[in-house]
Amino acid sequence: MEKVGIIGIGATKFGELWKQSLRDLLAESQLKAIEDAKISEKDIDLIFTGNMCSGDFSGQNHLGSMASEILNLNVPSIRVEAACASGSVALRQGMQAIRGGEADIVLVNGVEKMTDVQTRQATTGLMGAGDEEWEGFNGLTFCGLYAMMARAYMHKYRLTREQLALVSVKNHKHATYNPIAHYHNEITVDQVLNSSIIADPLTLLDCSPITDGSASVVLAREDIARKFESPIWILGSGQANDTLSLHARKSLTEIPASTHAAQRALMQAKLGIDKVNVTEVHDCFSIAEVMAIEDLGLIPRGEAGRIMEEGQTYFDGKVPVNSCGGLKACGHPIGATGIKQVWEIVKQLRNEAGKRQIGKANIGLTHNVGGTGSTVVVNVFGRDRENKGY
Amino acid sequence: MHRQSPILRWRKFPERYRLEGNRCNRCGIVYFPKKELCECSCKEFSSFQLSGKGKILTYTEIKSSPEEFSEMTPYCVGIIELAEGPKITGQITDATVDELKVGDDVEQVFRKFLAVGDSGVIHYGVKFKKIE
Incomplete structure (x- = not known):
């Protein structure tokens, strides 16, 4: 192709x-x-x-x-x-x-x-990403939908509230190195836990702004x-869709469309997930990053808590995730997010990411979720047109 | 906006007021809300009355709500697995978040949802309550 x-x-x-x-x-x-x-x-x-x-x-x-x-x-x-x-x-x-x-x-x-x-009007507008007739009518918000996934995940895999907070702590740290990021302040686990509850168990600092x-x-x-100086290549692209409503989904602790979209993109790129050096995932809420890194196959199912505690998802760790600060700290202007993820991967692959550069990166991946996992796109990018085996 | 429209709610009364779903005439799968096309590709359905009994799969307490719901905030919402199989989003009433657990048995109750707009039309529907 x-x-x-x-x-x-x-x-x-x-x-x-x-x-x-x-x-x-x-x-x-x-x-x-x-x-x-x-x-x-x-x-x-x-x-x-x-x-x-x-x-x-x-x-x-x-x-x-x-x-x-x-x-x-x-x-x-x-x-x-x-x-x-x-x-x-x-x-x-x-x-x-x-x-x-x-x-x-x-x-x-x-x-x-x-x-x-105003925030309340934005909250109502964003609910258009869910099922208005059943989820919206019951007073659900997007934070509420992800809070229900967080509760189900924490119940099944014994993820602690402290472990979940590590997503936001890490992404705020990364954002301090990104000039375009919404926030440039570091935060602590205690600050995440003590910020006001938006939808139990998620707090303000679990939410993208x-x-x-x-x-x-x-x-x-x-x-x-090919005539340009240093083009970055789209090696593979996959999209998968699922039910509009969360309640109709077969699982509440994962986003199956993420796995399907990733499989399609990686198959097109003729690469395994282990060849990906740098990843931007859709962390609209902290729990979304936890599910994403498992759904993509970057880490084994149910291991996110331990792997985050070991610091592996930092930009200088084994599995760098959201080096730009993610949706949480770089910010989440809804329609812009998917393209900003590509912007960050291109920066990394061109070796132009400054203080947050992960080292030499050949392969990057973006993961962008619509709604609660109703639309997922995964794209794989490379410095070289062909898979050189790396 | 759209949430003030009584018509938009009225046309779903059989589902919203008494949990009326439908069942595929060929494979017997029960759907709520109603579907027009079954997973088995069949288009023939019969109305099916759900019992309104089920258990909580997950839940949350909404503290920051859309503007129409500000008067009742905070409130609990969950995903309920109904006894007949379908899973449905519903408010869980008469309990605080600390009194709820995954796996709790619930049953339907008929309750007021909102009064909205200049006309103050009241929207009603099914919520869920823990079975003691």
Whole structure:
């Protein structure tokens, strides 16, 4: 199958960006990615933009047109929505458009402007990622859904509340090394446990924050990408879907779609998970990172507590996870998250990650979840086009 | 917004008021909420009345709630495995989070959910309560 290369990346600062609108954010990341690729905007054949809630949060839909207008282009420009996986699903559409011969160069964006509404309104809007008719009606929030998974997981595998807190502690540490991260403060296990309960047993510091941000990448067909300085290659891509509601799921202690998507992506890349050097996983809540590293097969089922206590998931550990600070501390602008994960992996594979560089990285993986595991995308990236066996 | 719409709730009264699900005429799997297509690919279903008895698979207590639910906050929500097989999300009432355990037996009770909008239409539905 034809390979697709990433020739440019760009991201805004992530945070509470009071002075920047949805349009400002999208413009900034698009222009940065085009500049990074050293191309003209007129070279772009197609645009995809991942976003979940612009209608609810800014009263603005029709982001396809907004993205192309910013660049003074009349090319096809399409918005993609798959809840928190919107960015990664948009990336897959871009990749498939190139493979299908529709385009040579594609711009893929992810954007979310969240802070123009109050937290309660944001909470209601985000519940659109679940089953509104049954979960929303019962007063559930997304934190509530993941809290129920946390309780089930802790009950089954005897994970302690202290062990669970290590996810947030580690991700805040990583974020101190990432200039674009929402937070640059370290936190302790005690602070996680003593922060206010949002949905029992999860506290405020188990939750990813409400963040504004935008990220963009430029994709190119193989023969074009080869002419660029240091393209990063998409070696494999997998998506799996599952029930919209959590209650209909066969298991509450894992996300089966993560495992299926990872198997598809790794099979396409002709790689085992043990060859992956650096991983960005979807830690919308602390328990989500615990399940993700097990679902991907990075560590054995039920071992997350011990492995986190040993510090193995730090950027300088054996299984580096979320070197950018993850959704927890880099921030989680919903539609932007999937593309920001790619941004971080490209930084690592280009050896441009500064203080959080994991060492020499050849293979990176992103894992992006929509809802409670209703849509999962896993992508595998490499410095080289072919699997050299590493 | 949509949560204020009485019509949106009204059309689901048989399911929301009395836990009416459906059962595949070919393989016998019971669904709640109702399905149009069975896992066995059959499209023929009959209505099926659930007993409303089940056990708690997992639960949480919501402390930071959507705006429509602010008056009743905090409240407990769980996933209940009904005796006939389906799993369903439901509020667990008349108990604090400390009084709940995974595996507790529960039964359905008919309760008020919300009064919303300028018209103040009250939404009702099934919640669950521990069996003592």
